[in-house]
Amino acid sequence: MALIVQKFGGTSVANAERIFNVANRVIETYDSDNDVVVVVSAQGDTTDDLIEKAKEINPRASKREMDVLLSTGEQQSMALLAMAIEKLGRPVISLAAWQVGLATDSNYSNARIKRVMGNRIQTELDKHKIVIVAGFQGINKFDDVTTLGRGGSDTSAVALAAALGAELCQIFTDVRGVYTADPRIVPNAKQLTDISFDEMLELASLGANVLHNRSVEVARKYNVNLEVLSSLEKAPGTVVKEVNSVEKMLVRGVARDNDVARISLVNLDNTPGKAFQVFGLLAKHKINVDVIIQSIGRGGKKDISFTVPLGSLDTVLDVLEKNRELIGAEHIDHTENISKVSIVGVGMASNTGVAATMFEALYDAGININMISTSEIKISVLIDKRDAERAVRAIHDKFNLGD
């Protein structure tokens, strides 16, 4: 008897038929003598529909009330899935975050899980019930509802798996697992049988769209066995684990991220503390800044360019505009017409020539590089949005990642 946490996303529970499909997958695991905790997202477009409804009333609604509104989507899908499992004759109960005691900080709309009181779930498991938990939501110390940000249900699942000491946390999605590149862009992209937490982290945050990156962080921290697999077909998925020594590939995958905007502060005074001023300001507004490039100062002036998620662009421009004098930039430019393309692999840092090979692939394809950023296990370039898919294919070919 093992305890398995299974997470199903919004597409997997979009209608009655798919809900029964999920119910059957859950029951199969339950009937194989396992305890099962299921985490569900809101059905299909529910969250987007609710956001629309809120915007119609107040585009600047408080995040607290947005979270109250959005959290209802998961409560609906957990009840509907419970009803399907009841129909199939298995004991089941659905629980919201406040019932489970899924405690977060008070950063509404993007809260972080602090701890999970597992006792209510354990009580229900002891009664041999299938337990369904609403993903994406938590409660803070004021007993108010919070949400974990887009894709937060993955994090809910991993946090529950960690708190309950689950043997396995399965993330069901609409792809079979993690690929060397997005199969919609690169037809011969290959599925990976396993991948390390670090690689998965870079891929998730780079727009591979398979796992929410915070869920991978939590899984790594608590050493949760994670598997990404298809909710539609029965096939082995990709296992995410601590040490990756099975496949010796240098570059594990190519990812593209379109959710990126670039801002340039042109002709800043070349005095110390400029970067601190700018990014301190943005941090105060909880903006996630990604790639940062600062040009070498000449003639007493310098430029700073950086990228942020598209959704933060308006806030960033607003903040910069309001503090224009303090920052002292001549121009503030920005563009949304940009993509980030990255290669990821744990072996990269200790291997020379990986970056050169990537740049060569782009040169051969006639693609201009805007900005470059590197880390231990990844190399990212910013290029024109219209070149992004071509770039992914060229790099994927160059490193022979395909089948």
Added chain:
Amino acid sequence: MALIVQKFGGTSVANAERIFNVANRVIETYDSDNDVVVVVSAQGDTTDDLIEKAKEINPRASKREMDVLLSTGEQQSMALLAMAIEKLGRPVISLAAWQVGLATDSNYSNARIKRVMGNRIQTELDKHKIVIVAGFQGINKFDDVTTLGRGGSDTSAVALAAALGAELCQIFTDVRGVYTADPRIVPNAKQLTDISFDEMLELASLGANVLHNRSVEVARKYNVNLEVLSSLEKAPGTVVKEVNSVEKMLVRGVARDNDVARISLVNLDNTPGKAFQVFGLLAKHKINVDVIIQSIGRGGKKDISFTVPLGSLDTVLDVLEKNRELIGAEHIDHTENISKVSIVGVGMASNTGVAATMFEALYDAGININMISTSEIKISVLIDKRDAERAVRAIHDKFNLGD
């Protein structure tokens, strides 16, 4: 500074425009230096839509999971109303039943409020916030979500008013108040400026559709000042209060109830305990039986006829059929083609001739009476459904209740 509880129904918050209408009504009260607690129902058809969704998956879903599902409707509307009030620049917070501590029994789908912990609301009122509370929902001792049955938001509002010691509980609805009869049936029906709890109770349970009857029971028990008024126009409503001595009208109103089915048990053995057997059985299945008539036994046999809400008919027939031998009836007849028409007024019991006048009105209109039932303050007759509106008009005229 007074504390006022205001309740708005589903029609009042059906779309963005109406939500702002409600927000303005609330703010008007708040700006007149009052503390305001607002209770909202789910938007328009939300509850019906959710019921449909559940039926598609499992028509026999557990009531616990139905309550989890249905309670999301009120959580959505409370958040949306909060956003509208935020937009209009007043401090506001929305709270669900579990946050308010609105404790009920565990009779899912039709739970009764046991007590309300008002401290969270008081804390928010002390911060001078407008507090919005989800109607219709509660939590039981297991920390599970319950719902209070159709129209339960009225009861939520009155229970909160009682627990918080509110000066006034205003129930906003789509009519101006309580009338001597349904104005859609009787064009010259007159609005009452006040009405006693007892009269209101009879009218509510007799299908006047203005207030949920349990809300009136709670208001009477805790002596809550209740006012029924229009959410659409600004006009004085009808005050429901303990003693009614302002208007000296004998008959206060005429009500029609179409939500009624009649069951007849024909040719029962005329032995003691029959009524106990039948109604004990129905009570065990939580069926509300209304009018009961037993014919005088002759020839060793008797008939028992009674009425139940339409929604209970299938269950009742099922229960009776399963216990046919025990009951020992020759036939079990039933009809849905029936209406209950009633007159209500506190002075009736001590006045002779009221019943006779009512029956005369029906005789003059050529309407046949099926069953008669009387209490201290009401007289009800069961008649053919097609005669019901005519009957209401005839009685209303006979007692000169109109303007």
